[in-house]
Amino acid sequence: xxxxxxxxxxxxxxxxxxxxELSLEVPQGEVHAIMGPNGSGKxxxxxxxxxxxxxxxxxxxxYMNQESILGKHADEIARLGLFLAFQYPVEVPGVSIANFxxxxxxxxLPEGESIKAVEYYKSLYSKMDALGMDRKFTSRALNDGxxxxxxxxxxxxxxxxxxxxxxxxxETDSGLDIDALRIVSGGVNNLRSQERGILVITHYQRLLxxxxxxxxxxxxxxxxxxxxxxxxxIELETKGYDWIKEEIAA
Amino acid sequence: MIQPNEFDIDTEKxxxxxxxxxxxxxxxxLNEEVVRYISDVKQEEKWILDFRLKAYxxxxxxPVPTHWATEDLNNIDFxxxxxxxxxxQQPSRSWEDVPEDIKxxxxxxxxxxxxxxxxxxxxxxxxxxxxxxxxxxxxxxxGVLFVGSTEGLSDYPEIFKKWFGKVIPTSDNKFSALNSAxxxxxxxxxxxxxxxxxxxxxAYFRINAENFGQFExxxxxxxxxxxxxxxxxxxxxxxxxxxxxxxVVELVALKGAKIQYVTVQNWSNxxxxxxxxxxIAEEEAEVRWIDCNIGSRLTMKYPGVILRGRxxxxxxxxxxxxxxxxxxxxxxxxxxxxxxxxxxxxAKSISIGKGRxxxxxxxxxxxxxxxxxxxxxxxxxxxxxDSQTDTYPAISVQGDGNSxxxxxxxxxxxxxxxxxxxxxxxxxxxxxxxxxxxxVNDLIREFxxxxxxxxxxxxxxxxxxxxG
Numbered sequence: 001x002x003x004x005x006x007x008x009x010x011x012x013x014x015x016x017x018x019x020x021e022l023s024l025e026v027p028q029g030e031v032h033a034i035m036g037p038n039g040s041g042k043x044x045x046x047x048x049x050x051x052x053x054x055x056x057x058x059x060x061x062x063y064m065n066q067e068s069i070l071g072k073h074a075d076e077i078a079r080l081g082l083f084l085a086f087q088y089p090v091e092v093p094g095v096s097i098a099n100f101x102x103x104x105x106x107x108x109l110p111e112g113e114s115i116k117a118v119e120y121y122k123s124l125y126s127k128m129d130a131l132g133m134d135r136k137f138t139s140r141a142l143n144d145g146x147x148x149x150x151x152x153x154x155x156x157x158x159x160x161x162x163x164x165x166x167x168x169x170x171e172t173d174s175g176l177d178i179d180a181l182r183i184v185s186g187g188v189n190n191l192r193s194q195e196r197g198i199l200v201i202t203h204y205q206r207l208l209x210x211x212x213x214x215x216x217x218x219x220x221x222x223x224x225x226x227x228x229x230x231x232x233x234i235e236l237e238t239k240g241y242d243w244i245k246e247e248i249a250a
Numbered sequence: 251m252i253q254p255n256e257f258d259i260d261t262e263k264x265x266x267x268x269x270x271x272x273x274x275x276x277x278x279x280l281n282e283e284v285v286r287y288i289s290d291v292k293q294e295e296k297w298i299l300d301f302r303l304k305a306y307x308x309x310x311x312x313p314v315p316t317h318w319a320t321e322d323l324n325n326i327d328f329x330x331x332x333x334x335x336x337x338x339q340q341p342s343r344s345w346e347d348v349p350e351d352i353k354x355x356x357x358x359x360x361x362x363x364x365x366x367x368x369x370x371x372x373x374x375x376x377x378x379x380x381x382x383x384x385x386x387x388x389x390x391x392x393g394v395l396f397v398g399s400t401e402g403l404s405d406y407p408e409i410f411k412k413w414f415g416k417v418i419p420t421s422d423n424k425f426s427a428l429n430s431a432x433x434x435x436x437x438x439x440x441x442x443x444x445x446x447x448x449x450x451x452x453a454y455f456r457i458n459a460e461n462f463g464q465f466e467x468x469x470x471x472x473x474x475x476x477x478x479x480x481x482x483x484x485x486x487x488x489x490x491x492x493x494x495x496x497x498v499v500e501l502v503a504l505k506g507a508k509i510q511y512v513t514v515q516n517w518s519n520x521x522x523x524x525x526x527x528x529x530i531a532e533e534e535a536e537v538r539w540i541d542c543n544i545g546s547r548l549t550m551k552y553p554g555v556i557l558r559g560r561x562x563x564x565x566x567x568x569x570x571x572x573x574x575x576x577x578x579x580x581x582x583x584x585x586x587x588x589x590x591x592x593x594x595x596x597a598k599s600i601s602i603g604k605g606r607x608x609x610x611x612x613x614x615x616x617x618x619x620x621x622x623x624x625x626x627x628x629x630x631x632x633x634x635x636d637s638q639t640d641t642y643p644a645i646s647v648q649g650d651g652n653s654x655x656x657x658x659x660x661x662x663x664x665x666x667x668x669x670x671x672x673x674x675x676x677x678x679x680x681x682x683x684x685x686x687x688x689x690v691n692d693l694i695r696e697f698x699x700x701x702x703x704x705x706x707x708x709x710x711x712x713x714x715x716x717x718g
Binding site: 075100107 | 681692
């Protein structure tokens, strides 16, 4: 079975251990959600999986479709098919969205092959239309001066253009009003497919009303402490994270 | 990333040399005899020899300007440099007549193809003298002159003598004095009144010999209402020892004339590139310097415009890229000397690795003038933590009716930007390249097409080897 498989993963930053033997498997074709309180290590997990150089992995393995990705460079992991939608997308002045996505697509092609401009723009425009993005955006510098909602839409646009095998959405709902949330969720739902695994990281259950997960995991203190179906998210929302704390203590 | 195009001068491409037998060789080191030898080989009139000898004395008297510039200048050993090397040929008008070894060099650099594609005229200088010079026939009929400095002074003194050494006096600085003493090669161009060249003229400067000094002299006169774009490219092989390139370039834009002067300097990293460039702009004339410095060990160059006529306009657009072992000390000078004159300076520098870029600007507006305007923007981008940049603006503005705007920024490519771009699949050099291209993009858009494509490609090449 093809999956994104995380086994006993431990990772630290500046000698502080954040992930503690975390295990999780997201099979191709499924949507999983991770919920957890602030500081439980959700964002760290997404960065470690994406190969952020600041984190030190002290234990465990990560396989993407049976291929080990730990220790690989971030760009290599990305080209193998892992996409991370950032909680805080970084501003890159001077680099237009159109040029950036094109360069990212080109980086996936064999040396010497190039992207056909007409087809590229056709595909870009249709995806922007679906996300309710003005076409003027293509020439705007990446995330530079974007509102929170614009940044998140731009992440989903990149995700749909790059067609990754596995997507991690890190707090994609933060900073979105209800209309933007609907559009962004629609964009993610369009990407649901038998060929793709999606991991949604969120603090609130709200997002999961729009992106309905197959499996919900609860993360606490660097590991997964509960897993269940979507009703777990609702239970968590009603009872609060303290409920989990008490459950664990018990 | 970007496909090679017709204007192809990357550093690796220039890194070769052919053995050449020189008929004329001024030997090693500089003294009065060397100056006389050069003048003699060229069969110059006495006034030119006198000009050279006087300049030589000025050169001796002037100190190396380390009181304000880098100490690295002390590493130039004037005694080991060869000041004149030539095969003794007249510049050929036909490509077939260029000597085989020189032809090989320029063919490898792609010069003949470029000429056919988009140029109105080409001059290719090999060490001290032009090996090939050709202009489209119809331009010749319109009275356009495009010749070397020797020919310009001997055959058309009535046109060139009047301005020769007048825009940049011999004593301007030590290196302009040196050039005035030993100059050879370069382009002398005259565009008659009202003649507007739609295609650019180009000169290509090539250093082939080790321990060599290239001292070309360029003078461009655009008569009233004339328009011309001139482009120069330069390469040299990588030698272990240092090489000196010290040119003097004078531009004269008479009433209503327009001159655009484009440089892509891509010398190898052993070249000291110390060049004096200045223009005079008369009434309603426009002079624009587009100056891109990518190569060399040390470049010191501050193209200037003396705005001498009412409503004259001057502009400098400058891009400098300093990699490990390089110091790009560049900038601009705008001397406002008439009312309602305006000037614009946009300088962008990129420092990579241990590279250093410096911006020096000078803007002068005296008290008695009114309605003069200057806008200066200088932006620096630092790629690595030990990259260096510094800015030395000097603005002297007097009088009430004049306005000056100055903006300077320094930015850095952050680790989070790089991680973000890598997460999308770009390698680190690709990500850096994109950032650098993004940084210079709005400026490059102002450049002639052939150059903007080439520049982007050169930047990509520089970034490839620099990140690791």
